[in-house]
Amino acid sequence: MPLLEAAGIKKVFGKLTALDGAALTVGENEFHGLIGPNGSGKSTLMKCIAGAEVPTQGKVSFVNTDITAFTPTERARAGMSLKFQITSVLPSLTLYDNILLALQAQCSLFDLVFSRTRGALHDQVMTMLTQFRLADRAFDAAAALSHGQQQWLEIAMALAGKPKLLLLDEPTGGMSLEERRVTGELLQPIKEHCSLVIVEHDLDFIRDICDRLTVLDQGKVLASGTVSEIQANTSVQEIYLRRA
Amino acid sequence: MPKAMGAVKQAIPAEIGGVIDAAAGSSGTVVRAAAARKILPIVEGVVLIAALLAPLVLQDYLTVFATRVIILALFALSFDLVWGYAGIMSFGQALFFGSAGYGVALLARDLDITNIFLVLPAGTLIGLTFALLLGGFLLLGRHPSSVIFVSLGTLTGSYAADRLARGWYYLGGQNGIPSIAPMSLAGYEFTEGPAFYYLVLGILVVVYLLCRFLVRSQFGLALAGLRENEQRIAFFGYKAQHLKAIIFTIGGAVAGLAGSLYAFHEGFVWPNMVGVVVSTQVVLYVLFGGSGTLIGAVIGAIIVEGVSFWLSDNYRDIWPIILGLLLLLVIMFRPLGLISFVLGERERVGSFGAKPKEKRNAAP
Numbered sequence: 001m002p003l004l005e006a007a008g009i010k011k012v013f014g015k016l017t018a019l020d021g022a023a024l025t026v027g028e029n030e031f032h033g034l035i036g037p038n039g040s041g042k043s044t045l046m047k048c049i050a051g052a053e054v055p056t057q058g059k060v061s062f063v064n065t066d067i068t069a070f071t072p073t074e075r076a077r078a079g080m081s082l083k084f085q086i087t088s089v090l091p092s093l094t095l096y097d098n099i100l101l102a103l104q105a106q107c108s109l110f111d112l113v114f115s116r117t118r119g120a121l122h123d124q125v126m127t128m129l130t131q132f133r134l135a136d137r138a139f140d141a142a143a144a145l146s147h148g149q150q151q152w153l154e155i156a157m158a159l160a161g162k163p164k165l166l167l168l169d170e171p172t173g174g175m176s177l178e179e180r181r182v183t184g185e186l187l188q189p190i191k192e193h194c195s196l197v198i199v200e201h202d203l204d205f206i207r208d209i210c211d212r213l214t215v216l217d218q219g220k221v222l223a224s225g226t227v228s229e230i231q232a233n234t235s236v237q238e239i240y241l242r243r244a
Numbered sequence: 245m246p247k248a249m250g251a252v253k254q255a256i257p258a259e260i261g262g263v264i265d266a267a268a269g270s271s272g273t274v275v276r277a278a279a280a281r282k283i284l285p286i287v288e289g290v291v292l293i294a295a296l297l298a299p300l301v302l303q304d305y306l307t308v309f310a311t312r313v314i315i316l317a318l319f320a321l322s323f324d325l326v327w328g329y330a331g332i333m334s335f336g337q338a339l340f341f342g343s344a345g346y347g348v349a350l351l352a353r354d355l356d357i358t359n360i361f362l363v364l365p366a367g368t369l370i371g372l373t374f375a376l377l378l379g380g381f382l383l384l385g386r387h388p389s390s391v392i393f394v395s396l397g398t399l400t401g402s403y404a405a406d407r408l409a410r411g412w413y414y415l416g417g418q419n420g421i422p423s424i425a426p427m428s429l430a431g432y433e434f435t436e437g438p439a440f441y442y443l444v445l446g447i448l449v450v451v452y453l454l455c456r457f458l459v460r461s462q463f464g465l466a467l468a469g470l471r472e473n474e475q476r477i478a479f480f481g482y483k484a485q486h487l488k489a490i491i492f493t494i495g496g497a498v499a500g501l502a503g504s505l506y507a508f509h510e511g512f513v514w515p516n517m518v519g520v521v522v523s524t525q526v527v528l529y530v531l532f533g534g535s536g537t538l539i540g541a542v543i544g545a546i547i548v549e550g551v552s553f554w555l556s557d558n559y560r561d562i563w564p565i566i567l568g569l570l571l572l573l574v575i576m577f578r579p580l581g582l583i584s585f586v587l588g589e590r591e592r593v594g595s596f597g598a599k600p601k602e603k604r605n606a607a608p
Contacts, residue, residue: 077481096597
C-alpha cells in the first residue's frame with residue numbers, strides 16, 4: 001500500500017479549474033518531486049493534500065485512511081507535515097522557541113501548562129538546530145535570519161513532529177546556489193524515516209534528490225515515473241524539460 | 245567557533261555538546277537571552293511598591309478611587325490574556341464582568357449571601373461559565389472562525405446583555421440593583437477604604453502571578469504561536485480552537501472575579517456594566533498600556549483612569565475629547581502601548597526555552 005494516494009483531485013476557484021483530475025501516489029521513504037510549468041496546479045495539489053484547501057472532487061488517502069475531510073490539525077496528528085511556500089516561521093520568537101513550539105504540538109494541555117516537557121525536549125531542540133546548522137543562532141529572534149536560514153528553520157520545524165510525510169512547497173525559493181546544495185544535503189538523511197513530496201522549480205535540485213517525479217500540466221497529470229523515465233518522456237520534454 | 249561548526253557537513257554528538265556549551269556559556273547570544281528579562285521585573289516592582297504605598301499617601305476619597313482602579317486593572321488583565329496573548333478580539337469582555345456583578349448582587353439581595361469565600365468564587369464561576377458558553381459557540385467550530393465573526397459575536401453578546409438587563413424587571417431594569425450589602429468575612433464587613441483596597445490588591449497580585457506563570461509556560465509558547473500565526477500552528481497539530489476556547493474561558497473567569505469585586509465595592513450594579521461601553525473601556529486600557537505584557541494592562545488601567553479623573557476635575561467640559569486625543573496619539577505612535585517606551589520587542593515576547601542551567605547539564 002502506498003503511504004499517500006491522491007486520486008481524481010479536482011479544484012475549481014470560481015471559473016478557474018486549477019486541478020482537473022490530478023493524482024499523486026507516494027510510497028514509504030520515497031522522495032517524490034512534483035513539477036510542471038507555472039500555473040499547472042502544483043501548489044494547489046499540495047494544499048489539497050495538506051488540508052489548506054478542500055478539493056472540489058476527489059479523494060486523498062494517507063496510511064490507508066481517507067483523510068479528504070480531515071482538518072490540518074487532524075492531518076498533522078496523523079503524521080503529515082507541510083512547509084509553506086512563503087516562510088512562516090514565527091519572527092518574534094527565538095529559533096529555539098520556534099522549534100520547541102513545533103515539537104510540543106501534541107503534548108497534553110497539562111504538560112503544557114506545567115511546562116513538564118520543557119527540559120525533556122531540550123536535547124531534541126538542539127539536535128534539530130544543529131542538524132540544520134542553526135545552533136549558534138538558537139537564541140536570536142527568527143526575524144534576524146537570512147531568507148535561506150529561515151527556510152531551513154521552517155523545514156526543521158516541519159520535521160520536528162517526526163512526520164511520516166513531509167510536503168515541501170518550493171524549499172529553495174530565493175536561495176543561493178550554495179544554499180540549495182546544502183538544502184539537498186540536509187534533506188538526504190530524513191529519507192530513513194520520512195517520505196517527501198517536493199514542489200520545486202529548480203530541476204537540477206529535483207533530479208538530485210528525488211526518486212520519482214510527477215509532471216502536472218494544466219491541472220492534469222502529464223506523466224509520472226522514475227526520474228530517468230520522466231527525462232526520456234518526449235511529451236514532458238516538449239512542454240517542460242526542454243526549456244529548463 | 246559556532247560559525248565554523250555551521251560549515252561542518254554532518255552533525256555529530258560531540259559538536260552538539262560543544263554548541264550547547266557555547267550557547268550556554270561564552271557566546272553573546274546567551275548574554276542577550278539572559279538579559280531578556282531585565283526591565284520587566286523592575287517595572288513590576290515599581291508598580292507594586294507604588295500600589296502598596298498608595299493608601300498611605302492618598303486622601304480617603306482617593307483610596308476609594310484607587311480601589312476601583314485596581315479592580316479595573318484586574319479586569320484589564322482578563323482582556324489582555326484574551327487579546328494580548330491569544331489574539332482573540334473580544335469586544336464583549338464586559339459581558340463576563342457585568343454578569344458576575346449582577347450574579348453576586350442577586351446573591352446578596354435575594355439570598356443574603358455576602359461571605360467573601362462564597363461570592364468571589366461564585367462570581368468567578370459565572371464569568372467562566374458565560375465565557376465557556378459564548379467562547380464555545382464562537383470559537384469551537386471544526387474550522388477556525390474569522391476575526392470578524394468573533395469580534396462581532398462578542399460585541400453582540402455584550403450589547404444583547406445590556407439590552408436584556410435594561411428591560412428585565414427582576415434585574416432592576418435601567419436602574420440596576422442598588423444598595424448591595426457589603427462583602428463579609430466572619431462578621432467583618434468590607435466597606436470602601438484601605439482594607440478593601442489591600443484585599444483587592446492582594447487578589448490582583450495573586451491573579452497576576454498565576455497569569456504570569458501561565459503565559460511563560462509552554463502553554464504560553466503555544467499562545468504566542470496562536471497569536472502570530474494560527475494557521476501555522478494548526479499544521480503542527482495544535483488544536484488551535486481548543487487553545488483559544490481555554491484562554492477565553494480563563495479570561496472570562498478573571499473578568500468575573502473583577503466584576504464581583506466591582507459590584508461590592510460600588511454597592512450597586514447597572515446595565516452599563518455588561519455593555520459595550522465598559523467592553524470598549526477595557527480594550528483602551530490594554531492598548532494604552534501595552535497589550536501582550538501583563539504589567540502593560542495594569543499600567544494602562546491605572547493611567548487611563550488616573551488621567552480621566554484628573555482631566556474631569558480640571559477640564560470639566562472638554563476632558564473626554566482630550567482623553568480621546570491622548571489615546572489616539574498613543575495608539576498611532578506607540579501601537580505596543582506605553583510600556584514599549586521602556587520595554588524592547590524581544591523582552592516583550594520573551595523566551596520559553598529551557599533554563600541555561602539545564603542546557604549545561606545536557607552537554608556530555
